[in-house]
Amino acid sequence: MLKMTHLSKAYRTEVVETYALRDFSIHVRPGEFVAVTGPSGSGKTTFLTIAGLLEEFTGGEYQLDGADVRGLNDNQRSRLRNEKIGFIFQAFNLIPDLNVFDNVDVPLRYRGFNGAERRRRIQKSLERVGLSARSKHYPAELSGGQQQRVAIARALAGEPRLLLADEPTGNLDTQMARGVMELLEELHRDGATIVMVTHDPELAIRAQREVHIVDGQVVDLVAQPRLVRSGSQAQI
Amino acid sequence: MQILPILSAMRRNKVGAVLIALQIAVTLAILCNGLFIVHQRLALSHRPSGMVETDLFAIDNEWIGDPTDVSSRIRADLAALRALPGVVDAANTDQYPLTNSGWSEGIDLKADQQTRSAFMSLYMGDEHLIDTLGLRLVAGRNFEPSEILDRGSTDRVQPATIIVTRALADKLFPDGSALGRSIYVEGGKQPTQIVGIVERLQTPWTGTGGWQEKYFEFSVIEPYQFVDTGSWYLVRTKPGQLAAVMQSASKRLLELDRNRLIQKIEPVTDTRVSAYRDDRGLAVILAVVCAALVGVTACGIVGLTSYWVSQRRRQIGIRRALGATRGAILRYFQTENLLIATAGALVGIGLAIAVNLWMVTSFAMPRLSPVWAVLGALLVLVLGQLAVLWPALRAASVPPALATRSA
């Protein structure tokens, strides 16, 4: 699904060249739930933005769902993002001007579906995250957990191949965080491919496997099967 | 206050800064020229005519049919008017100032000249005209009753004697010897002697530019009773009696002879208002536009600076946390505004002068002194500082605690 080989990302200023990612390789297969961890500044956010086609990379190769993304122009990348990827951000990033229904609607508008198709998908997404009753509410009227769930519904509405989550519970209290993680695990059980960036080891454990990044490079590959159970921390 | 750091911080907001500077520049250019025109037009509308305009009114009298004895009718009218209670004096003439309608002629120093020495406007009146209009005789004498002859609008004659304005006298005889000298008027071969000089009497026209302004004070009075189908009666009243006399005068004239048309009776002060109506109107419009311009630019400064303040809230909080006082933050934004406004003002001064030069050639406007442009620039800088005060104060009240927040 997501395959990066010897990927590098350099930031050049006039004087100095810094590498956010260096010789970075990762292979996420369909249906996997991978956690990407590492200390602050390790490059995990950069990895996510590149994976999400939000940024270009300097060297190496990146294949998304079997297709090489190098050389794609901006329009092509937007389409790819729209059709194949669902984003979940730490800060939710809902559009405050729009209500829940219209927020979930946004990616569908760029897809070109007609009104009936959009409505069907939105309703389905909102039901999946349990927020059908709140479709007319505005983000300001919802709790953090509810906002994140709307964001998840938005990510799901286009039926993407890959879900990219950046610290999805970072802005939530423990109870809400638990609810969101449970939802992610449910989605995974239903067959979704999820890549989640987090600095919280307790969350990382709930994923299937963990990739650890330090200074732009993969340091540890912990590929052990885990027991996925709500609320437990089993370490094998 | 370090200017360089402020300048380099501004590079992130280049476009916004340029927008404000540009607004200030254009506003300044228009303000300088606009207010200059306002001043010019208002000055124009206050030019003294030479008449004492209070307690003076004009009657537009026209004879119906084609009476043959117009001369005696006019004389009877004048006698009746002069006899009315409240009337100081009255005179009959072909034109009067501020009507924008009149008779202009050439005037020569010698007979048989190819080109005119000067142009003048021709007032006709008897010995009562000077007192009726309230003109000031500064040299020589008024006409004698025996000198007054009749003249119609199609008669081509030259008077033996003439009274001129001081401006015309100085133009024709710069050495000051006008009194008693002879000139040739209306292309005639007979000399006319200057017997009197009045301080001031403007020509009837009040327009700007061109020959109207050039010959503005070149008038003459010729010793004629203007005997024609239509003429003006000017009447001077005792103070406070204008309205009453205007009423009684028209009644009396119609009593004397119904076969006439009194098209208009108007105080001369009203004539002045109509004459300069467009100039005053232009002045008002320009003043309003200038005020609006200043308002719009001020709003632009307030709006954009408020946005910059909101963008930099975190940065301001950090500065405060590091020890900057409220005053320091305030000064930061005021300095930033001053730098932008100064740049705009410098461009604006150049623009104001350029616009003025173009108007001088295209519209025959007088030149704007650079002093006005610089004063205008200072005014605009002060206004800019006032405008930025509110957003700058808001910036200064950003709490230092903001530095510790993550968003």
Added chain:
Amino acid sequence: MFAYYFSLAVRSLKRNVVLTVLMIVAIGVGIGASMTTLTVFRAMGSDPIPGKSAELFAVQIDNWGPDSSGSTNGKQDRMQNQLSYKDAMNLMQAHPAKAQSAMYASSLALTPANPDLQAFRVHVRAPYTDFFAMFEVPFLYGAPWSSADDAAHAEVVVLTRALNDKLFSGANSVGKSITLDGHDYRVVGVMNDWEPIPKFYDLNDEKFSKGADIYVPFTRAVERHMAIEGNLNCKDNSESGWEGRLRSECVWVQFWAELPTAAAAADYRRFLQNYAAQQQASGRFHWPPRTSIKNVREWLAYEDVVSDEFRILVLVSFSFLFVCLLNAMGLMLAKTMGRARDIGVRRALGADRSAIFAQCLIESGVIGLAGAVVGLLLTGLGLLGLRTMLSRDIANLTHLDVIDVVIVIVLAVSTTLLAGLYPTWRATHIQPAWQLKAQ
């Protein structure tokens, strides 16, 4: 997608009321000011007789010569803008054009039939009969007088509708008699409303006000020595009396000819030059022939109908619009960049650059439309202000027609789109990664 972006725009503007109001007011005020002056400017410079303006020509003959001291009214080419009586009569006799008319303006006292009513002054125009056909003057009752009437110096008049309403309560007054300056005249026709603006056929006095109240044959007017109103310009000395004036080189007659084709115009030009050459040969002119014909548009430009004051006002008001647009641009920039995060989110969700471009552009368009409404209201107000502050002459020009309204809308929307171009461009180049990374 258009409807989607439109509703997004409206919603976004509603949520940010202060900013929105500032933007709309900035644009509205700028549009109001510039359209106020533009409306009057358009009216001043408009074609007063479209459809025929290329076929009607004002005639000029240089009868003063290049050495003449010239009066103060000579134009740049030092030709007078009116003809002398002599030349006018010669041209009328030769009759080389399809239709032509000499004319001048006068004023007379009209004594109503009702002895209780006061006599009042009427403005007179004294043309030949061709005037009415040439200028396509519509008639309510009756018809213009005939050429026979011209030749016979007939005592006939044509009334304007307004005068007919005043004297005869609007009834058909053909055949009735009126008294001008103590003499009786027979009404042969009543004109319908006819007010070309500017009053191109005679620009001597007020250029935009309504014309004469009553029309009298030129020949009759001259015979009755009806006083010359407008501009009378004499060169050097001339003889005394009315006859002397007719014989002189004084110019006071306006002269118009109808020349329907280019060939006719060329012929007439040749004819005029020949005529002037004859005058030179006969000793009346001592200079080479100089003549000119100008069609209506050329004539209006030559006579400089638009006053300098107005040109200045138009320039000032459009500079004001420019400042307002800069203002609006700054505010739109602030609004757009203040929403950078939302734009980044949309990009992340799959909007490409053109989608963001379209969204921002449509938002600019909505602001422009709102600005147009405000601008229209302010234009109406501005025109009202002009009407009260400026002289009656200009007041006739202060009316909004449909074209002006269309111009307002087009101007407002297009200038707002232009002002919004840079903020829109900035919006499309927002890097989603930057926005979403930065907390």
